[in-house]
Amino acid sequence: MPDPLHPDPVHSDPVDEELTVKLANLNDPAIMDEVVELNVALQTEGWERHQMSQTPDHVARLRNMLPTLLRRNPMIWVFVARKQQQPVGVLISDKRLSTYRLAYTLHLEDLWVHPEHRRQGIGEALVQTAIRYATNNEMARVTLTTQLSNLGARRLYDKLGFAKAMPLITCDEGYDPADVTIWIQLDL
Structure with a gap:
């Protein structure tokens, strides 16, 4: 069984001549800066969508x-x-142990594409690359959560073969109670 701490590399073939997706080397300061700034943009967009004020301190x-x-x-x-x-x-993901399956799963925590580059296959390329990594490292499944109202994301996950597993109750401050979070999984 592959070592889940040290994934087998999947050499990212360009999705097209301009787009590549790669596992980030988090020890490279320049790459870490990119990851942080992408995450700041993700968080900022989320705060704005839920009409919450994001403080400079955050x-x-x-x-x-x-x-x-x-x-x-x-x-x-x-x-x-x-x-x-x-x-x-x-795409930020984490490996989790499923004691039920006695195997690791990959949970997709955050997926974000810059608004100017959406609907160009970038989100799909990120998820497909994560699925390839999980498959190459003999993981049992890929999981994620999304809001029931996020139709674009749900269409993408349906296209890639994910199945809705269960609804979850979201108790986060500022979220619309009608916007149920759902658990989605892809068995590998």
Whole structure:
């Protein structure tokens, strides 16, 4: 069985001549800076969507703490999509142990594509790359959560073969109670 802490590399073939998706080397300061800034953009968009005010303190804490948190946990894989060498999307995932399956699963935690680059296959390329990594490392499944109202994301996950597993109750402050979070999985 492959070592889940040290994934077998999957050499990212360009999705097209301009787009590549690769597992990020979190020990490279320049790449970590890109990952942090992509995550700041993801968080900012989420706060705006839920009409919550994001404080400069939150952004500063995110920039200061995220590199440490990501590097501290070797079970985290971060994938970065680049178009013409510029970072345009990120997928942050973590490996989890399923005691029921006696195998590792890959949970997709955050998926974000820059608004100017959406609907160009970048999100799909990020998820497909994560699925290939999970498959190459003999993981049992890929899981994620999304909001029931996020129709674009749900169409993507349906297209890739994910199945709705169960609804979850979201108790986060500022979320619409009618916007149920659902658990989705893809058995490998």
